[in-house]
Amino acid sequence: MTTEVLRVIGDGAGVPDNDVPEGLSNKDLVAIYRWLVLLRTFDERAVALQRQGRIGTYALYWGEEGTQAGPLYACDDRDWLFPSYRQNAIGVLRGVAPSTVLAWWRGYGGLHGFWNPREHRTAPICVPIATHLPHAVGLAWAAKIKRDPVASIAWFGDGATSEGDFHEAMNFASVFKVATVFFCVNNQWAISTPFSKQTATETIAEKSAAYAMPGVRVDGFDPLACYAATYQALERARNGGGPTLIEAFCYRLGAHGTADDPKLYRDESEVQRWKALEPVNRMAAFLLRRGVLDDEELQSIGAAAKKEIAEAVTEMEGIEQPGREILFDHVYASGRPWSFDEGLAELQGTDRPPAVKPLAPQPGPSTGDAEAPAET
């Protein structure tokens, strides 16, 4: 079993750059970089908003932007995305309003915090672990039955590979040769559980052997390696070759979420060692080395992302707390059961409790580099 880790971007010193994946122009490289920066900006701002008591608990992904922007750039627009909460903002790259995602973390539902998956080919944020993997398989399976060249890609963490749904989804996908890419972000930590206690295998990729599907290991801090592996897996899937398991090997640089304190269970010096490899600065340095962008252009991309997310924050904060009636909305597509009308009538006969605020502003434990600057 190969444990080789595919990599494109070097470190500008001893580790050389490899060839840019075939088919990617400079324009594409810039587009991927824009996505990385937008995701990073969203994430940092969301952490700041949580610290200020403006949204609730937030699951950050600082450092994992390349595992999202890279694979997504390899997807066709018709392909479906199945994110876990760690990819909570990936829908933004598919046209979901960033204010909608922020509103979800603000505790809003209904029309404010949810989106129509069919409009963006992006499934809802999956909170339980690995349970979205069978959905990704079922969707690609349906497309196959209809002879549509549509694939699905599901993101999950190393912890998810311990769940039964991971096994069932991998098995179904391989038996029925469906076009699903299983993209495992192995950041080596499931809250406080290290990779070594999650599985006895040396890698995640080698688990693919049990399902007779290819397993690929890539540098999860290298957006272009993530792109290349996903592109190949999708090509193979669309040609009837079935699913692929990709392991994006990286490290969880931040906390699991804003309520988590990694100092309780891991050595922060280890974090610093990995941080040098994080994807946003690494991609920027790569683009500078190749003369694709200059400093000024990098800054302008950063400024544009800040502006977009700042506008989203304003938009999110302009949303009033939804009315009590939305408790009963959209539970059934076929109409409201009689008990809903009784429930609403019962509610309306009482005074409404004061508007719910997220938790009070909290300094909170360290979130590594995800400590975003205070709101200006």
Add this chain to the structure above:
Amino acid sequence: MVEALNLGLRQVMAKDDRVVVLGQDIAQTGGVFRVTAGLLDEFGHDRVIDTPLAEAGIVGSAIGMSLYGMLPVAEIQFDAFVYPGFEQIVVHAARYAWRTRGECPASIVVRIPYGGGVRAPELHSDCPEALFTHVPGLKVVSPSTPEDARDMLVAAILDPDPVIFMEPKRIYRSVRAHVPDEPPFSLADDDGIYNTVLAHTRTARAGGDLAVFTYGATVPLCMDAAAALSADEGVEARVVDLRSLYPLDAGAITAAASECRRALVVHEAPRMAGIGAEVSSLIHERAMADLEAPVGRVTGFDVPSPQFANEDDYLPSVDRILAGARAVLSW
């Protein structure tokens, strides 16, 4: 009933190519109860799918198929085998409409042969319906006649919401009855007629002295008990087949209890927090003033469904139903 279910699947699959059926041993062998017999020959491997032995995979894949616009019908081989698929049903199937602004309900049907009386080993005789009625976002139904079985299954498939379709396996083959050629609605129906078919009670026997509410395999037992009451004591019991366990047909249930002034609920599932508790509570809340007696219950006991040497001690019998009825009548 098996043939009626098969007919319903055949009819709706012929009319609508979005409908696929999947489950363990359903294609090549036609299912352990033969409900899907012959479908493979008629509709092919793409739409009649033998899956690996994995209930979460079956239900989860069905949800994904639904997201792509299919109407999957998943078969769970036996009642207690649904538990590995329970998480997919509760956290995803039941919530997908809510989580997607109502745009992408999990339009799936999960067919579950349920209940005892077939002399099967452990975990082939459970009545898990109340586990599902407690989950917002699901519909839970159970037919007791061949005609209802066909009509309700077709309606459940057309219904955009996830439907847990509980099939009383003890009466799968106990009654032979004519089923009209077509359901009482168009198979191309999209104006919500499924709500009518799925959400209403059926009066199985007329009567004005006692309302007996039941569903599934205990319906015929209640009919026998009602006949005995009539013959022996001149008491005319009305037998109401609930059909829909969620939502309950509150209006019809209340009206029947009010008119008869005495009511009994009968089911095979354990008593604690079962359908009987909800029906009884509903009647007490809405028709207390009309009642001559508290609502009675004859149910399974709050114990594991037993090994089959003892299952006749566990299952409500005509004698137990009669005893329960007499207690309510003499109160």
